[in-house]
Amino acid sequence: MVKDQEYLKKTASFCIDLAKKLGATDSSAAVMHSLSETVNFRNRKLDESDRSDSLAVSLTIYIGKKKSSISSSNLNEENIKTLIERCIETTKITPEDEFNSLPDKELLVDKIIDLNLYDDDHIENDEKIEYLKEVEEAALQKKEIINTETGFSESKSNFILANSDGFLNGYKSSSFSASCVAVAKDSNGKMERDYEFTSTCHLHDMLRPKQIGTIAAKKTLQKLNPKKIESEKISIIFDRRISKGILSVLASAISASSIARGTSFLKDKINEEIFSTSINIFDKPNIVKGLGSRYFDSEGVKTEELKLVDQGVLKHYLVDTYNGKKLNLKSNGRSGGTSNLFFERGSISYKELLKLNQRALYITETIGHGSNLVTGDYSVGATGFMIENGIFKYPVSEITIAGNFNDIFKNITLADDLEFKYSTNAPTILIEGMVVAGK
């Protein structure tokens, strides 16, 4: 069983009280416990079982405007005391920073509306195994599939956040996920790999095992016998697996920390048009059972829905207490980043989007870390499909795609197929004017 709120509250309060006694003027503490059980299957055989029991405490101590932090997985009281003493000594010799402080009291969350983020259901490993067998059976229906690796993971966690201004709040959450990776071989012995997965807060919202296996196998087979294409400027379509990455880049570039440090290509772009006028982007923390939902941010500050981009115009940065004070902005509860971040759906269907150009390159996977947030330059390895007149023609691999986010943002068209599969979600996206490097 995951440890209860009372136990976590007791530990957090112990840390806050002891820190105060030893000379802290302010402090905040987080105590987390998580329990998870995973079973992995490979080619119809049990491969691995993994049980994880993980407890941790982290504490930030302030002495005036001086600050330092400790964390530990050893909750023995004597060990905690030694660590807090060490932290106090460290804080004393750390230079002052005028922006160091706990969040403003009036911004802390006071009331919580249940978002149904915890499911008490437990699924035994034997049942997980039955589920995975079905996944593999479905994938192995295709004879070209030579290897399947599947996994089922269940996780329960609980945490408490406390600070010396009296904040003491936390909540349980649960996560269930299953995945299937399939490998297929073509007649020349060349292999390709693809996957499908499901990840939910509640056990009964998971995809059926057969769906996962069937989709993983289908996607893998589609990739066999890829071609390398000539270098050219061509319209790119990002599958939903990839399109959400554009929002992740936006989130990093508008974090108050990047803005305050001056290292973002979107610095000083607030209230400016950074996307085309048809684009709206939301960050909504209060979606029931949402994978990115939260009741407050990592400092205890209330989180409200933000329309980050309104008709193409950037309306908000993602503000935490420290960087907010630096930028003279109030925290909007985004310490720790975005919650459920998504593009408002577009107005044309997926099929119509594929047909908008006579030729387009449909990207299903990118590899590499090619986003430069200072300049906005983008260059990654990619695999996907050539599309002609809306029809998938052949798989493409060993190419790169490149551009600059300032241009990419202004040249996107959204389909209407938004779904909530991740915490950050986007519909299928068409981007004009990127360069593909191939032969």
Place this chain on the structure above:
Amino acid sequence: MIDFFTKTDLSRKDAENIISETLNDCDDGELYLENSKSESILLDDNKIKSLSYSSDLGYGLRAVTGEVIAYSHSNEISKKSLKQSANNLSSTLKSQKGIYNHEIPKTNEKLYKDINPIDEKSLQSKLELLKEVNNYTRAKGGIVQQVTASFAGEYKSIEIIRSGGEVLTDVRPLIRFNVSVMLEKNGKKETGVYGIGGRQSYDEYLKDDNWKNVCDEAFRIASVNLESKPAPAGEMKVVLGSGWPAILIHEAIGHGLEGDFNRKKTSAFHNLMGQRVASEGVTIIDDGTLHNRRGSLTIDDEGTPTEKTVLIENGILKNFMQDRLNARLMNTRSTGSGRRESYKHVVLPRMRNTMMLNGKYSQEEMIKSVDKGIFAVSFGGGQVDITSGKFVFNCTEAYEIINGKIGSPIKGATLIGDGPSILKEVSLVGNNMMLDPGIGTCGKAGQGVPVGVAQPSILIDKMTVGGTQL
């Protein structure tokens, strides 16, 4: 060394009994105990932005039979917790029977000192040094807009107890110093990053003001990028510089030669043992035995001493990197490559220091031989798809080569290639092999472990450069 059995109701004898009972009918397994301490100090925007210290304690109990791994970890070292883990393992392996392999080679050689680098240098002196780093770098001129400098120190003490009571221990220090500089000139911004590190104390590592070289390098890379023009797109010749660009070898072929992917036949290399996979003259080793290096280990995380493993000799594939499980299933021996990020993770076969050895050509000869291509000197990260063999890495410093001469710097571009064929495109191997400065972290299955790489300059005849200029 830390005694894991003080301050707990679990005695060493109890633990040994539980381990032996649990692992008796298994092929392999152990109790892995770990105590780690880490410190990170970050200076940014002219201020000490964060100062954190962490102390972590926990165990992982592992049982292996046939191809099945059962693993359970916790940070509560107690009789109750260990028994619960043991029950969990037994229920997974209930229908499997194995014969425990008691054999494990021993080593007397230590590759680094038993020190805790965090406490070897006072916090005050580390804070002062970061301030000095900041002042030194900012004094380089008004174009310096941002300086970030950090120290990261780690001390990890591990103990492995095997069935039958055999005990293996290791104490692993690790430090890292990093500087990032952002410059702005005529409205254009660029960054440069450089770092050094190894399994040593700060004072042994940061001697003779060598930290200044780190600041100089970060500033130089950013300055070069300020003058950069858009990169070309398409296939061309690529000269890779010596040292850190060996990340190419790590991504392109290193991962594909790890035992697990080959046992499972999901690596593009699984059926190429003994065959030619690289041009003649290309020899690649994975060496865990270099003193004080970031990727080195006295013993791996299963207790096997590390070694120098020849992967490719003169172009021919000779060995995979193995942990005990994959070695047993592939009928070979462990190469001391079994690693885990921490007690929270299962052991996987991983790289240590992956190196391409010297050939006979000079870098000048290579550049002279290229009519049109690029010279790539430094990289950010890389990634590989093991199954298709496709890999990428991102240039952070590169130049065009025109008619045998180095031309303008070009913007960061991704290079993409095919693992099993790229080493056949290596036409010249340089004579200037260099180790990387000690900064690599390799990610696999969600686990990050410190690694090293090395290579001389090499000429690759054909690779796709992912720029924007057609």
